[in-house]
Amino acid sequence: MSEKIKVAVTGAGGRMGREVVKMVLEDASLELVAAVDRSGAGQDAGELAGLKPCGIIAASDLDLALSENKADVLVDFTVPSVVYANTVTAIRHGVRPVVGATGFTPQQIEELDGLCREANIGGLIAPNFSIGAILMMQFAAKAAEYLPHVEIIETHGDQKLDAPSGTAIKTAELIAQGREKIKQGNPDEEEILPGARGGEYDGFRIHSLRLPGVFAQQEVVFGGYGQSLKIRHDSYERAGYMPGVNIGIKKVMDYTGMVYGFEHLM
């Protein structure tokens, strides 16, 4: 990688954006060339990230920023309302989008794939950039082919609104694909406390714990004849996504079309 990859970052003053800026500044093979942040416009992107100034002043408009600075990749972790438009803007500028978001429809992804192919560039949209979490999901799906008795336990901070978590549901979907369809447990089992047996998904159960001090944890437990297999992922902080984003930035340079899901790059 003789030449540095030129990276632009949106939401550079937000929680994820600041981590992205930090990660880009710390990797000698990457170069920060533009930063966009509505409320932080005019400030130095390094300072927005809690570091010393880096010389890149945050702009307020992505289109303008990409016109004025030649970028190879745009990293975008902004909110659902603007992320689609940002992705289109990037592709129009020939800039490869690396996007962390969950709300895209299959139709939108197909459209963006078409735009990427026209522009002859790659793109990446991923709901999850955590390498460990993706491995956990892949392993769980594989194990379920052999050990169909399975339960999922996920733990998140106690102010989370929805249960189960998106990762737990995604894991359950992957497990269900290869698992022999059985309804686990005793057919006559009785819940003395309603809900004790968890939420049912396709014949197996998901349990959601909510405790202060926890960022994100998930354990998938398989039970077999005289044995159990457990696959557990603990995420301690938002920064755990950055190694995945870093790999995404580098891999997106090497293919054409829009990839949905970081697991397809592994």
Added chain:
Amino acid sequence: MSEKIKVAVTGAGGRMGREVVKMVLEDASLELVAAVDRSGAGQDAGELAGLKPCGIIAASDLDLALSENKADVLVDFTVPSVVYANTVTAIRHGVRPVVGATGFTPQQIEELDGLCREANIGGLIAPNFSIGAILMMQFAAKAAEYLPHVEIIETHGDQKLDAPSGTAIKTAELIAQGREKIKQGNPDEEEILPGARGGEYDGFRIHSLRLPGVFAQQEVVFGGYGQSLKIRHDSYERAGYMPGVNIGIKKVMDYTGMVYGFEHLM
């Protein structure tokens, strides 16, 4: 302990009774003096337990067996329908009952305590003889005084009928006694899958997993500011009760009255 403690065993051919016979025969400070088993009557108690003959032939009637053999302690793990009568019979013979059972009413225990005191002997009734499980419950109760955010996860074999387990409910009762009364979780939280958040007990949650290959497991998880504390007990087999029964046999020699709960001997 210069003299051996003389032990009688009921249900000597049953699953727990056989373990008791084995344990008594293996401890040089104990002596098996009588065994009772309706369907195994006439057979050697050692052979019923899968060992070589020990010279004690199983009788069919407890009253008769205790008349013919001087015993210090009766160990009884029989079924609810006969255990109360067996306990009374033992006390009437001046034999200290060590009983594994859950179904006694407070009134029955009080009556048995009176009978023990009249006979000037000790007695022990315990739903749980597992030292590790009792420590888990004691520790969980203590931790809840300092860390009120708690969830219980219990796992049992997949043919178990009731959820949560008796141990989980007992643990929850003990936790509730010293825990600050708070309703955990986000007040606006939403279960996408009904039951995902588990069964509620006094503001905290219990989750029941049912998997083949598991005998009995429980984990109590506490979440605090930047930390979590977990107390976990795994029981691999019925024989895990025997060290507790052994301690019970020895301790019941030293006090008067009926003790309910093995934890009071720890």
Added chain:
Amino acid sequence: MSEKIKVAVTGAGGRMGREVVKMVLEDASLELVAAVDRSGAGQDAGELAGLKPCGIIAASDLDLALSENKADVLVDFTVPSVVYANTVTAIRHGVRPVVGATGFTPQQIEELDGLCREANIGGLIAPNFSIGAILMMQFAAKAAEYLPHVEIIETHGDQKLDAPSGTAIKTAELIAQGREKIKQGNPDEEEILPGARGGEYDGFRIHSLRLPGVFAQQEVVFGGYGQSLKIRHDSYERAGYMPGVNIGIKKVMDYTGMVYGFEHLM
């Protein structure tokens, strides 16, 4: 599978052999046709396994037993001193060997592969028939490609002689193949208690715990930026091998040549 697979078992009165007999008798698609056991010769194989009589009387000589009874598969979990000869005998009779053993040399396996191919039958030799343990090893090897910081913790019964366990060393070998070669930990780290940091294998560490009440457990822990991934296998009893042996018996019918390692059938 319209016709039953005819199974012969050696060491039918030994610890593993009895489990094999039980498993064969319980599977309607398998038929026990011969049993060999030196010390149990003349007894019914069902009774040797602690079940009711099954009509197959244990023989003392494998060669004779296979001459008198047409078998499809021989399951052999006997001791290193006889297992090679047994395997050759089976192949000479056109009987597919399914062997649980660790001591074969690469040369022996190659020879047996040749014999199988000449006889146009399949064979299977596996040090480990536990599906969960094999999945654990495969997942650990895969994860190490992405998360090179890894430690292995294995726990076995407290009377085990060697540390680390064979499974831990096998896991370490598989991890080392795809893992970036780094020496983990602080180069200046100091052991206040010698051995605290465990045994080193190719730059990472293995820790062996020995505790009563445990059969076999292993956890592989990966640490990354803000996250950790754990893969854990708990084996509760010898019987945990049987689902793997059962699969082995069925799969060995469908290929030619000797397969070494159950993982190649998954």
Added chain:
Amino acid sequence: MSEKIKVAVTGAGGRMGREVVKMVLEDASLELVAAVDRSGAGQDAGELAGLKPCGIIAASDLDLALSENKADVLVDFTVPSVVYANTVTAIRHGVRPVVGATGFTPQQIEELDGLCREANIGGLIAPNFSIGAILMMQFAAKAAEYLPHVEIIETHGDQKLDAPSGTAIKTAELIAQGREKIKQGNPDEEEILPGARGGEYDGFRIHSLRLPGVFAQQEVVFGGYGQSLKIRHDSYERAGYMPGVNIGIKKVMDYTGMVYGFEHLM
């Protein structure tokens, strides 16, 4: 607690000091009255902590700061070289010291206890303010009285210099006090990889893992007849000490003399 407790903080610009300032400012029953920080002198203590200004300007000298501002409690998490002098200074001003430090000698603690008693105030020195970690140690010590087969596994960040951790050694000391003296494991056991069985402490073993992404974790595992008991504490961040410091500030108001060890307040 009708009146606020007046709190002074040393090292207010350091890693722990900033957390203390934050905690004090967020608790309505506490009032920050003074802050000391050599390199941050002249700056607002709230700003040093990354919050908005709170009106307390950091001073450079503790003696002067305590002369000018009436404080009830001094919280000191500074370095070994100054912490003893700071503690003496506080007591001389009639200010109760709450100190996080490990290096005090028994003689120093006795002297400080004498000074506290002369001044008729309380004081607290604690190597560990983590409530969860202290509960873990207390539970481990108690469990070891009943289950003498035990191993400790501790995990810290991969740049830590010493192994085992101070917490692991402290836990081992507490376990050793009540545990039956046995040397665990098979007397003939053999380490194929030197160090695999961990570091020995009084007949049991300690295992130290070092992985990136981990702050501080410890698990104490007990093995018994057919069961295991695990007590695990995971610390995610430095801020995990603050609930303990908060309790310390409030409890130190109610007694006289120097207490060494937060566990004595639980």
